[in-house]
Amino acid sequence: MSSIKTIAQSDILFVCHECDALQRVPAVEPGHDAICIRCKSRLFRNPKGGIDKPLALVIAVMIMFIVANIHPIMDLTIVGVKLSTTITGAAYVFWQSGSPELAAIVWLPSVLVPGLIIAGLCYVLFSIRFQLNWPYTKPILVLIDRLLPWGMMDVFLLGILVSMVKLADLADIIIGLGFYTFVIAVVLYAATIASLEPHTLWESLQDQSGKQNEFENG
Amino acid sequence: MASIIVSAKERGIAGCHTCGQAVKMQNYAQIECPRCGAEVHYRKYDSINRAWAFLIAAFIMYIPANTEPMMHTTSLGNTSADTILEGVIYFLSHGDWPLALVIFSASVMLPLLKMIAIAYVLISVQRGSVSRKTEKTNLYKLAEILGKWSMLDIFVVGLMAGLVQLGALTTIAPGPACIAFAAVVILTMFAEMAFDPKLIWDQVDK
Ligand SMILES: [Zn+2]
Ligand SMILES: [Zn+2]
Numbered sequence: 001m002s003s004i005k006t007i008a009q010s011d012i013l014f015v016c017h018e019c020d021a022l023q024r025v026p027a028v029e030p031g032h033d034a035i036c037i038r039c040k041s042r043l044f045r046n047p048k049g050g051i052d053k054p055l056a057l058v059i060a061v062m063i064m065f066i067v068a069n070i071h072p073i074m075d076l077t078i079v080g081v082k083l084s085t086t087i088t089g090a091a092y093v094f095w096q097s098g099s100p101e102l103a104a105i106v107w108l109p110s111v112l113v114p115g116l117i118i119a120g121l122c123y124v125l126f127s128i129r130f131q132l133n134w135p136y137t138k139p140i141l142v143l144i145d146r147l148l149p150w151g152m153m154d155v156f157l158l159g160i161l162v163s164m165v166k167l168a169d170l171a172d173i174i175i176g177l178g179f180y181t182f183v184i185a186v187v188l189y190a191a192t193i194a195s196l197e198p199h200t201l202w203e204s205l206q207d208q209s210g211k212q213n214e215f216e217n218g
Numbered sequence: 219m220a221s222i223i224v225s226a227k228e229r230g231i232a233g234c235h236t237c238g239q240a241v242k243m244q245n246y247a248q249i250e251c252p253r254c255g256a257e258v259h260y261r262k263y264d265s266i267n268r269a270w271a272f273l274i275a276a277f278i279m280y281i282p283a284n285t286e287p288m289m290h291t292t293s294l295g296n297t298s299a300d301t302i303l304e305g306v307i308y309f310l311s312h313g314d315w316p317l318a319l320v321i322f323s324a325s326v327m328l329p330l331l332k333m334i335a336i337a338y339v340l341i342s343v344q345r346g347s348v349s350r351k352t353e354k355t356n357l358y359k360l361a362e363i364l365g366k367w368s369m370l371d372i373f374v375v376g377l378m379a380g381l382v383q384l385g386a387l388t389t390i391a392p393g394p395a396c397i398a399f400a401a402v403v404i405l406t407m408f409a410e411m412a413f414d415p416k417l418i419w420d421q422v423d424k
Contacts, residue, residue, distance in 0.1 A: 015226040015233025015240045018355050019419040022226040022240075038223050039355045039419070044238070076381060078388060083381065090380025094392075097379070102392050105400045106376035109369065142256055145236050149407065152366050158320070159373030165317055166378060170388055202237040206253055
């Protein structure tokens with residue numbers, strides 16, 4: 001047995017996240033998942049495309065996300081008055097009109113949390129891919145893990161669509177560049193998350209910092 | 219077959235929740251993960267009590283979320299206040315049943331089903347039930363994945379209020395149900411995060 005094993009290469013002792021079953025998991029081919037022997041949950045996946053694919057995707061997400069946030073999502077014309085606003089602009093109006101807590105509830109999961117996740121992933125993936133050994137990659141990856149459930153761009157996108165239908169009664173709507181790029185950002189974000197395997201990222205970070213796997217023989 | 223499978227806990231091993239590393243616990247109940255630095259423990263701390271506390275709070279907030287108005291619309295001097303269900307009925311009366319269905323599912327059914335699902339799993343663990351463990355695990359995971367979609371109507375109100383307030387003739391203001399609704403979503407997420415699905419598998423035939 002070699003001293004360092006990666007889950008993609010060889011069997012490793014694994015604890016199921018859902019049911020605590022201890023198991024040795026054999027090598028998993030790219031594009032396949034390892035499934036828990038007891039509860040059938042996915043233990044990890046070995047995504048095709050290694051680290052290049054999520055890196056390329058997350059850079060694309062970053063660009064789309066920035067464009068989506070600085071351009072209006074729609075132009076409204078209500079009785080001759082033309083309005084156009086960005087997502088953050090809408091939240092800001094909400095904030096000023098006396099509901100700062102609701103503005104935060106809308107803005108945090110749609111803009112700030114996804115923004116932090118995207119920026120954090122860019123940083124960590126860059127560091128791993130080009131072996132740059134940038135500082136704070138580990139705490140950033142822990143932070144991303146904690147933030148993931150609170151990122152809700154996909155729900156927000158459905159929210160935009162529903163508001164458009166509702167507003168169609170009150171106003172003439174022209175869909176803006178912000179909306180189209182937001183759609184692309186949501187799709188690419190989902191693809192990024194699907195192409196990532198946290199266990200593999202952690203193994204790469206561990207290899208970079210030169211530590212050996214603490215635990216080899218079960 | 220099932221008898222061969224052991225829990226990591228029986229071997230003094232715990233899986234790190236953050237990075238997945240299998241960690242030897244060396245008689246400690248809680249240690250720092252050697253790989254990612256996060257806290258590693260066999261089971262989440264005081265899981266059942268904390269999950270119940272969040273869940274009961276969510277159940278309480280679910281009532282004003284549905285009975286209070288979600289949105290006040292003022293147009294040409296007329297103000298109307300709509301609860302979630304009135305919003306659904308509005309879409310139905312306009313023949314927009316797909317949208318009515320989406321909002322009804324996300325805002326009314328989903329939070330309720332999520333709370334019932336978590337309560338069911340909690341009760342079954344407390345009663346020491348050994349049946350249908352895989353189904354309960356899947357139910358818990360489903361509740362985890364779908365929960366966030368209940369934020370839909372809050373986002374809709376937020377967007378509409380933010381967009382339309384700019385115009386002078388019509389204003390849209392959020393109602394008290396918004397905060398209650400957000401509380402339901404956040405509290406059920408806390409309840410689901412507090413619960414440890416491994417407890418389902420800790421129950422054994424006596
Ligand atoms: Zn399992
Ligand atoms: Zn860890």
